[in-house]
Amino acid sequence: MTFQPQPLIRFAITAVVVVLALILGHLLWRHYMYSPWTRDGRVRAEVIRIAPDVAGLVTRVAVVDNQEVKKGDVLFVIDLDRYHxxxxxxxxxxNAAKASARAAGANIDAVLASAAARKAEYDMRQGQAQRRQELADVVPKEERVDARSAADTALAIWQQAQASGHQASASRExxxxxVVQAQVAVDRARLDLQRTEVRAPVDGYVTNLDVRVGDYAATGSPRLALIDRHSYYIYGYFEETKLPHLRVGDPVDIRLMSGGTHLKGHITGVARGITDRDNPTGKDLLADVNPTFxxxxxxxxxxxxxxxxxxxxxxxxxLAAGMTASIDVQERRARDRQAN
Known part of the structure; x- marks a missing residue:
């Protein structure tokens, strides 16, 4: 009986193919289940809602929808004449308040001068009364009484002048x-005038322009959105099985669905919570646990x-907010961590 090697060869080839298929299947399983990549990526950007700080009729619109603007460019203008x-x-x-302050200052100077004169008058009358009192032997009593009365009258007039001086000081204050209040009002009016020109706070793109000449713009009511051109980022929605392979700072390869463009990036943060749809909070603030699993x-x-x-x-x-992308986290950082 002669030995036939063909069946053994066929068996070996079949075994090798099966083993390779199992290995390949295992690798593909690990790749799809645990490798840090996802096709569920979204382009996001910071959107600034442009609202006027003053109210009035829109007299000029300086931009069109989807226009690129620079920081400080005028977007639209509100009723300049009214704020002028x-x-x-x-x-x-x-100016009127300053004039009143100057008048109050002049008045207090006059009151203080009058008070000084009344003080001098009192000092003179007081001295006369004291001298007549010291010469009681030769000065009649009636003259002494008159001198004392004149001194008391001068004192009352001086005290009245002092009170007028205090009142004048309060009026000046x-x-x-x-004047300070009026200056604040001027500064506010000047700021309002500056705010009639609504300007772009950042470099970006105008979108959803909802303002026309003749519209009434209300304070704080957004009239357009401005997308910050330097704020584009990606939100990748990774399965929880892949999170152990992700670290802040890991380099990322990004492929946009639009044209397959490749971009580079790096991880800046991982969300620390998502909504639990199966177990919402009940009306009594107790857990509403789903009875089925x-x-x-x-x-x-x-x-x-x-x-x-x-x-x-x-x-x-x-780049447009809302575009989709595929994300592949590079393994270089993983190898570096293992090496360290």
Whole structure:
């Protein structure tokens, strides 16, 4: 009986193929279940809601929807004439308050001068009364009484002048306080006038422009959104099984669905909580536990914030908040951690 090697070869080939298939299947399983990557990425950006700080009719709109603007560019203007008038009125009130303060200052000078004269008059009458009292033997009693009465009258007049001086000082302080208040009103009117020109606080893109010439703009009511062009980032929603492989600072490869553009970035933070949809809080602030339990559990997705390296963004690439992307966390940091 001769030996036939073909069956053994076929068996060996089949065994090798099966082993390779098992190894490949295991690797693919680990890749899809545990490797730090996801296709569930979203481009996000900081959105500034532009609202006027003053109210009035819109007299000029300086931008169009989706326009790129620089920090400090005028977006729209509100009723300049009305706020020019308000500033002029406030300045007039300030001038009037300053005039009143000067008048109060002049009045107190006059009152103080009168009080000094009354003091001198009192000193003279008091001296005369004392001298007549000392010469009681030769000065008649009637003259001594008259001198004392004149001194008392001079004292009363002097005290009245002092009280007038205190009242004048209070009036001057009140006038000076009115000047401060009027100056504050002028500063407020000048600030309101500056705020009639609504300017871009950052470099960015105008979107959802909802203002037209002739509209009435109310204070604090947003009229457009401004997307900060330097604030784009990625939120990657990673399955919880992949979180152990993620660390803040890990480099990330980003591939946009729009054209397959590759960008670079790094992890800046991992969310510390998501909503538990199965166990909401009841009306009595007690846990509303779901009485049923699904034995097949899907891994929850946790948001991971990723900063985009601006240097890696091509000039002709348009980034828009809401775009989707695939995210692959590089393993270099993992190898570095193992080495350390």
């Amino acid at each position: 008038i308000a500033l002029a009125q406030a300045e007039a009130n300030l 009140q006038a000076e306080a009115a 699904n034995w097949v559990r899907l891994a929850q997705r946790v948001p991971v914030r990723i900063a985009i390296d601006e240097a890696s963004v091509p000039k002709d690439v348009v």
